[in-house]
Amino acid sequence: MKVLLIGFSGQLGNSIIKNKPQNINLITPNRSELDLKDGESCYEFIINTKPKWVINAGAYTSVDLAEKNPQICFKINAKAPEYIANALKKTGGNLIHISTDYVFDGNQKYPYKTNQKKNPLSVYGKSKSNGEDAIINELYNKKNFYILRTSWLIGPTGKNFTKTILNLHKKENDLRIISDQIGSPTSTISLSNIIWRIISKHSFICQSDNSNQILHWTDSGITSWYQLALKISEIGFKIGLIEEPKNIIPIKTTEYKLLAERPMYSVLDCETSENFLQFKRLNWEISLNRILESIKEKKYNQL
Numbered sequence: 001m002k003v004l005l006i007g008f009s010g011q012l013g014n015s016i017i018k019n020k021p022q023n024i025n026l027i028t029p030n031r032s033e034l035d036l037k038d039g040e041s042c043y044e045f046i047i048n049t050k051p052k053w054v055i056n057a058g059a060y061t062s063v064d065l066a067e068k069n070p071q072i073c074f075k076i077n078a079k080a081p082e083y084i085a086n087a088l089k090k091t092g093g094n095l096i097h098i099s100t101d102y103v104f105d106g107n108q109k110y111p112y113k114t115n116q117k118k119n120p121l122s123v124y125g126k127s128k129s130n131g132e133d134a135i136i137n138e139l140y141n142k143k144n145f146y147i148l149r150t151s152w153l154i155g156p157t158g159k160n161f162t163k164t165i166l167n168l169h170k171k172e173n174d175l176r177i178i179s180d181q182i183g184s185p186t187s188t189i190s191l192s193n194i195i196w197r198i199i200s201k202h203s204f205i206c207q208s209d210n211s212n213q214i215l216h217w218t219d220s221g222i223t224s225w226y227q228l229a230l231k232i233s234e235i236g237f238k239i240g241l242i243e244e245p246k247n248i249i250p251i252k253t254t255e256y257k258l259l260a261e262r263p264m265y266s267v268l269d270c271e272t273s274e275n276f277l278q279f280k281r282l283n284w285e286i287s288l289n290r291i292l293e294s295i296k297e298k299k300y301n302q303l
């Protein structure tokens, strides 16, 4: 089966490649072949290659820089998905588009359901929300797409919180980490497995229920960045990735000025998606253990 992966070099893209089933012919175009800044190039590439599935794990993900570069961020996160969906309308291929908890404002204190009203706070969140809407508009009435929202992605490769904390232990004496933003960390390994599960089960699940175009998938459990940093240090030290654990000091969001506003509570309710996909989520601490073991054993090519 031919599958086009957009964003192959990202942290999620890397895990999608690593966990690819054997029967998949995975196409991973470089920028000169497909550039998300140029919607036409996405459209043309899909029309020419006619993949059975497109996985869009590509995005403008620098949440703070996006505040300064909204145009480029909207081109990549909102306009490109419209072109991708438009091309798939013509070829009849299927789409898994990765989206984010940042489409919500984080003002509620219980997990967000897939059908809840969105209210993004940042340029990045708005661009991702517009990307979702564009896909739904283009593919309305078709059951050939999934918008898969996730949160707090961490993995063995790429730029992410786990690797940042490991590096900070080498450089700093004290780590000051935000303790009042609450969410669910998600391993790129877990997410890539569920992406391949959706693809392998699509013909079965779309017949059994066709009202699940938006899915939520995170690892289970709820925590703060501070608690996550403590766990990374604890496990990292235990398995020898950290030589000398440093002090981790909890701070408030207001003490750490960033350009983009983040949701204070962005837990996604995954129950409907768990039932739909007939799969139980892993707890984030188990996932974190696996990530740190993978880093230790250098199982992934380090990006």
Ligand code: NDP
Pocket: 006, 007, 008, 009, 010, 011, 012, 013, 031, 034, 035, 036, 037, 056, 057, 058, 059, 060, 061, 076, 098, 099, 100, 101, 128, 150, 151, 152, 153, 154, 158, 159
């Ligand atoms: P990364 O930043 O690690 O990777 C982004 C990918 O997009 C890279 O492969 C990058 O290529 C590619 N890309 C960026 N600009 C372009 C372009 N103009 N043309 C083609 N490709 C481009 O992202 P993640 O793996 O962390 O994120 C994957 C998805 O998950 C995204 O949709 C993101 O919005 C979503 N998400 C991420 C979360 C997180 O915590 N990181 C949380 C929730 C959702 P290159 O390497 O060449 O720049």
